[in-house]
Amino acid sequence: MNIREILHKCDHTQLSVTATWEDIKALIDDGVEYATASVCIPPCYVGEAKKYAKDRIAICTVIGFPNGYNSEAVKVFETAQAVKEGADEIDMVINIGDLKAKRYEKIQKEIEAVKAACGGKILKVIIETCLLTEEEKIRMCEIVTAAKADFIKTSTGFSKAGATREDVALFKKYVGKDVKIKAAGGISSIEDAEDFIALGADRLGTSRIVKIVKEEHLL
Numbered sequence: 001m002n003i004r005e006i007l008h009k010c011d012h013t014q015l016s017v018t019a020t021w022e023d024i025k026a027l028i029d030d031g032v033e034y035a036t037a038s039v040c041i042p043p044c045y046v047g048e049a050k051k052y053a054k055d056r057i058a059i060c061t062v063i064g065f066p067n068g069y070n071s072e073a074v075k076v077f078e079t080a081q082a083v084k085e086g087a088d089e090i091d092m093v094i095n096i097g098d099l100k101a102k103r104y105e106k107i108q109k110e111i112e113a114v115k116a117a118c119g120g121k122i123l124k125v126i127i128e129t130c131l132l133t134e135e136e137k138i139r140m141c142e143i144v145t146a147a148k149a150d151f152i153k154t155s156t157g158f159s160k161a162g163a164t165r166e167d168v169a170l171f172k173k174y175v176g177k178d179v180k181i182k183a184a185g186g187i188s189s190i191e192d193a194e195d196f197i198a199l200g201a202d203r204l205g206t207s208r209i210v211k212i213v214k215e216e217h218l219l
Contacts, residue, residue: 003218004035006193011060011089011182011205012036015157024049030210032056034219037203038089043082050086060089060122063114066158068093068128072110079117089122090114091153091182091205096128099136104143111147124151124182124203130161137167138174145176151203155185162186165195172200190218 012031014023024045031039038058041049046061053059063078064070070078079090092114098107115123125147127140144152152175154163162185171181183196184205190212193204213219 001194001197003190003213006190006197006204006209007034007036007213009197009202009204010036010193010209011038011040011091011184011203012210013040013157013184013205013207015040015042015062015065019045021045021048025052028053028057030214034210034213036210040089040091040205043078043087046082046087047085058088059086060091061087062126062156063090063092064095065091065093065126066156068095068126069097072113075110076113076117079114080119083117083119083121087121089124090118091124091126093126093128093156094140096131099127099132099140104139107140108143108147111144111149115147115149122150124153125149126153126156126184128156128159129154129164129167130159134170137170141171141174141176141179145179149179151180151182153182153184153203153205155183155205157185157205159185163196163201165199168196168199168201 014027038060040060043061064075125144163183180202182203183201187206188208
């Protein structure tokens with residue numbers, strides 16, 4: 001797989017709590033220059049980012065981030081507001097406590113409510129794999145499929161660990177045919193990117209790949 005194909009699968013990401021508007025503009029400029037799938041940014045910058053980017057690149061933002069324990073109503077409001085301000089893609093975090101408590105119907109209902117608030121925009125569901133058992137990961141593949149989300153996503157990048165090759169392989173085995181896979185967190189080399197894509201990831205959440213391409217003059 002060539003570098004341009006890898007870049008086209010990257011959600012070029014800046015979610016640091018210290019990110020400034022200048023950082024976000026630089027992220028957008030790089031995303032446009034290197035033709036990434038989107039830029040993934042904090043919700044507070046969505047409106048400005050959409051105006052700055054215009055239609056040059058998709059704007060992705062995060063909901064219930066990074067812990068996922070906001071109420072359903074708050075997540076729905078966040079989503080509707082982000083879409084109103086111009087978000088093209090939404091990455092939401094599930095309530096992990098609900099999963100541990102086996103409140104599966106509640107989780108599915110929340111995903112469906114957020115999906116409805118997306119108004120047809122892409123929804124990715126972050127399940128934070130590093131905190132889950134294999135049984136819980138499989139159950140979330142089933143729930144995300146049933147809720148008709150567009151993607152299942154491994155990680156926020158803010159917990160104990162990020163994406164693993166084993167988790168992406170597990171997703172590929174158990175998720176429905178209409179659900180795509182996003183690997184995020186800890187993707188720090190071109191080899192990582194190639195491996196995750198080969199295992200079935202359609203998107204990569206990373207801040208490193210564009211940086212590597214720039215530093216090593218790979219284009």
